[in-house]
Amino acid sequence: MKILITGSTGLLGRELVKKFSRHSLLLPSSNELNVTNAAQVYRFCRENKPDIIIHSAAYTNVDACEINPELAFAVNADGSKNIARAAYESGARLIGISSDYVFDGKLNRPYSEYDVPFGPLSVYGQSKLLGEQNIQNSCDNWVIVRVSWLYGEGGKNFVSTMLKAARSGLPEIKVVNDQIGNPTSTVSAAAAIERLLETDFRGIVHATCEGEASWFDFAQEIFRAAGINQKVVPCTTEEYPRPAPRPRNSRLENRVLRELQLPPMLDWRKELSLQMRALI
Template sequence: MAHKFGRVAVTGAGGMLGVDMCKALEPHAEQVLAWDRTALDVTDLEAVLTMFRIHQPEAVVHSAAYTKVDQAEAEPDLAFRVNAIGARNVALAAEAAGAKMVYVSTDYVFPGTSEKPLNEYQDTSPINVYGESKRGGEWLASGLVSRLFIVRTSWLYGDHGPNFVKTMLKLAEKKEPIRVVGDQIGCPTYTVDLARTIVRLLETEKYGTYHVSNSGACSWYEFAERIFDLAGLSVDLSAVTSEQFKRPAPRPAYSVLDHMALRVNGFPPMRDWETALKEYLRHNQLLRQESRPIEC
């Protein structure tokens, strides 16, 4: 089978999305350059330029990021160095190599004041340092690389690395009451679905900003409820408010992403978050055994 791509690079290749991104690209690329943090520190401009000069990728998925949302409040310089300056470095190198670039961004660029799904052209106004630093990356990449996809996603979980689903399942083992925030609404997204869609985007020249999350919406509490239900676990779960569950970084109250750019550019719709969650749990042997009809 002919490959769709030649060499494609992935930054942050050891991260939750990075691992699934490399897997999604493998069948379609002659070579996937999986650059984890040890292979390439994206804050080092010379190192980034050199990597691109040597390997000449035709595309790069820039998924390396500083993702500690709460910690970012205490170390903004580091968050901006990785998320904004890192994106600038990758954009400069991609442009010099003539490569397409995907910059993975976040629903946290929005303030959370909307009451309906947000499309790609609505005003951003982040309310925490992490969101500001990711928007900084969007701005810098936009000014420096001509062939750019900005892909905003939300509430990621995947097979590799810590995430909300794994945290909930671990907490359930302790058999203690679990309190989860019920007044933040967004959409959980399976990294496998995100990675597949990024591959589809990369096949085209339809550059621009895209919202790529699973479809639908829920609160963190509803997400937890569905996780326990699908895993067949009985848990003492209750909803709390963001006010009751104070964190160092404020989160947007509402950050559901509308997939307008996918729709108007003719890409297939994203499947709903509950179907994706079910597949994730099944894939990890965590799905409750569904009762089978008794054969006579």
């Protein structure tokens, strides 16, 4: 297959490149394929005729999105529309990557694919939700894959931040303990996407590691798996203010993966232990 991967140098994009290396890959730079430039996107897809587009390009700095909303919506919302229209025009199957932040986090259970997103708290979440809607309205052969609390090689993420903080010699690290979600490796997310491409499913899928944790729980497990003796102190969201509000509940249920009878995602603790050697 000929697969176009947008955002191929990003955190998830790097893993997707490794996962699909046996295929013919189109890996344009942001200069060669600026998703906010509709004419350039259409031209690139017409000339290269991908069978599949995995759209992982996004403006993912949540706090920066809050400060630069126009850029966030241009990339995450308009960019997704441009990619979706190009996919429709070229007959490509589109896999769009989205986020747990499309939900407001007020539900008292994990969100399933059948829960309708409402009132995302941050500009990032709002722009990603509009991106989802643009994909659904702009092409007919699409899958939206929501991921959560991603970490992996080759980019800034919570694991790399915690390890860097520990190496700096901080006697203790304060970590929020009242936001919960599903820590998920890029390796697991890419594997789920590969399995989805073996089906003809169209719709929304959650692809997160099983089990839940707070950021505090996640940090403790990072240091345990890395063999680092680091004091971690829990704090509240209010004690650690950020420009962008975060949902208290980011848990996603992988209901559709089960309905498709695809292999289950690994427990997040087991997956973190498996990946830690590559992350240290």
